[in-house]
Amino acid sequence: MSFKEELQKRTGEIEEIIKEYLPEETGFQRTVLEAMNYSVLAGGKRLRPMLMQETFRMFGGEGRLVHPFMAAIEMIHTYSLVHDDLPAMDNDEYRRGKKTTHAVYGEAMGILAGDGLLNLAFETASEAFSLEISPRTARAIQILARKAGIYGMIGGQVVDVESEGRPLSREKLDFIYRLKTSALIESSMMIGAVLAGASDEELAAVESVACDVGLAFQIQDDILDVTSTLEVLGKPIHSDDKNNKTTYVTLEGLEKAKEDVERISERALETLKSLKYRNEFLEELIRMLITREK
Numbered sequence: 001m002s003f004k005e006e007l008q009k010r011t012g013e014i015e016e017i018i019k020e021y022l023p024e025e026t027g028f029q030r031t032v033l034e035a036m037n038y039s040v041l042a043g044g045k046r047l048r049p050m051l052m053q054e055t056f057r058m059f060g061g062e063g064r065l066v067h068p069f070m071a072a073i074e075m076i077h078t079y080s081l082v083h084d085d086l087p088a089m090d091n092d093e094y095r096r097g098k099k100t101t102h103a104v105y106g107e108a109m110g111i112l113a114g115d116g117l118l119n120l121a122f123e124t125a126s127e128a129f130s131l132e133i134s135p136r137t138a139r140a141i142q143i144l145a146r147k148a149g150i151y152g153m154i155g156g157q158v159v160d161v162e163s164e165g166r167p168l169s170r171e172k173l174d175f176i177y178r179l180k181t182s183a184l185i186e187s188s189m190m191i192g193a194v195l196a197g198a199s200d201e202e203l204a205a206v207e208s209v210a211c212d213v214g215l216a217f218q219i220q221d222d223i224l225d226v227t228s229t230l231e232v233l234g235k236p237i238h239s240d241d242k243n244n245k246t247t248y249v250t251l252e253g254l255e256k257a258k259e260d261v262e263r264i265s266e267r268a269l270e271t272l273k274s275l276k277y278r279n280e281f282l283e284e285l286i287r288m289l290i291t292r293e294k
Contacts, residue, residue, distance in 0.1 A: 003281070003284050003288075006281065007285070007288070010050060010053075010281075011045070011046050011050065014046045014049050014050055014053065014070065015046065017049070017067050017070055017071060018040065018046070018049065018070070018071045018074050019041075020067075020071070021068065021071035021072075021075075021120075021124045021127075022036070022037050022040060022041075023036060023037065023120065025037060031105065031109060032109060032112050032113055032116050033116075034105075035101055035104075035105040035109050035110070035112070035113035035116075036113045036116050036117050036120070038101060038104065038105070038113075039078050039079075039081070039082050039101045039113055039114075039117065040074065040075065040078045040117070042095065042096050042098050043096040043097065043098065044074075044078075044096055045289075046074065047185075047188075047289060048073045048074060048077050048184055048185065048187075048188040049070035049071070049073055049074050049188070050285065051185060051188040051189050051192070051210070051213075051282070051285070052066060052069060052070050052073060052188040052189065052191055052192040053066060053070060053192065054192070054279055054281060054282040054285065055188070055189040055190075055192030055193050055196075055206060055279075055282065056192035056193070056195055056196045057192075057196075057279060057282075058192075058193075058196075058275075058277045058278070058279035058282055059192070059193055059196035059197060059198045059202070059277055060196055060197070060277070061192065061195055061196030061197070063131075064131060065128055065131050065132055065137070065195050066191075066192060066195050068124050068125050068126075068127040068128045068131075069125055069128060069140055069144065069191050069195070071121075071124050072121040072122065072124045072125040072144060073121075073144070073184065073187060073188050073191070075117045075118070075120055075121035075124065076117070076118060076121045076144070076148050076153075076184065077184055078117055079113075079114040079115075079116075079117035079118045079121070080114075080153060080157075080184075081095060082100070082101045082102070082110055082113055082114040082117070083110075083111070083114040084157075085100040085101065085102060085103075085110070086102055086107060086110055086111065087102070087107060089161070101113055101114075118148075121144075121148075122141075122144075122145070125140070125141055125144055126141065128140070128141075136194050136195055136197065137195070139194050140191045140194050140195055143187055143190050143191055143194065144187055144191060147183040147184060147186055147187035147190075148183070148184065148187065151179075152179055152183035152184070152186075152187070153179060153180055153183045153184055155179045156175070156176050156177070156178065156179025156180030156181070156183065157179075157180055159172070159175060159176050159179070160176045160180055160245070163176070163245075163246065164245060166246075167246065168246035168251070170251060170252075173246060173247075173248070173251060174215070177214070177215050177218045177219075178211060178214070178215065180218075181214045181215070181217060181218040181221075182210065182211045182212075182213070182214025182215055182218070183214070184214075185210045185211075185213055185214040185217070186207050186210040186211055186214065188210070189206050189207075189209065189210040189213075190203060190206055190207055190210065192206075193206045202275060205271055205272075205274065205275055206275075208268075208271050209268045209271045209272045212264050212265070212267050212268035212271070213265070213268050213286055213289070213290070215264050216260075216261045216264040216265040216268065216290045217289055217290060219248045219257055219260055219261050219264070220261050220290055220291070220292065222247035222248045222249045222257060223248075223249060223254065223257055223258060223261070224292075224293070225247070225249070226249055226254065227254075248260060261290060261291075265286070265287070265290040265291075268286060269283060269286060269287070272286070
């Protein structure tokens with residue numbers, strides 16, 4: 001089986017795991033439940049749960065303990081996109097080739113759907129305690145909360161919003177990318193490692209890999225924003241320019257940004273290969289994500 005075929009197969013399996021934890025669309029609050037499910041099921045690479053699962057497997061993890069966290073990380077990622085698309089933020093009407101949640105359900109319901117997904121994520125992650133009550137399960141939830149919060153994704157989003165229309169230094173841009181994008185990727189891979197019993201030293205190496213993967217992923221996103229099309233990318237292009245955002249492309253130029261992607265991704269792969277465990281599918285996945293066209 002080729003990598004592409006294996007990727008499709010594993011993505012389908014992850015899709016089914018996520019669906020297990022989505023809410024039933026019933027009751028007087030049905031509209032927000034529909035909006036939540038619409039947001040999660042609107043497509044996507046399922047990158048974060050896949051990175052979590054493959055890191056879990058790399059360290060010898062087996063069983064269902066990782067499943068609630070896989071669903072939870074995708075819910076958190078989706079809620080962040082729902083809120084990111086709102087008129088108060090990027091004001092985008094398309095995401096993954098479909099109308100954004102607020103464009104379909106209205107701004108108020110878009111806010112509430114995001115709130116609902118964030119709360120459901122932690123309710124879902126806590127289901128892991130019904131499978132195993134242990135320090136590693138508790139630590140996984142701590143990682144999930146910190147990387148998604150004010151010291152992670154939300155913190156990066158705050159600085160990003162405050163920096164719109166202002167010139168940014170490379171140091172500040174790296175800070176935004178490390179928190180806004182890398183934090184959830186770090187969370188994904190670190191949780192996979194923790195649940196499989198990785199040591200503190202191994203966990204630090206995984207965090208470093210994930211940080212670089214996230215940084216390279218975001219720079220590639222900057223590149224695609226100026227080189228791709230709406231049809232290929234599934235969302236509006238030139239969004240960064242429209243919102244007066246500094247990116248690696250505006251700061252360093254297109255060619256230098258491409259060089260940075262290659263350099264940072266190679267560093268990530270070298271660190272990953274320095275571990276005593278190997279997962280060739282994970283290595284190929286990282287290469288694909290960083291060189292993607294959409």
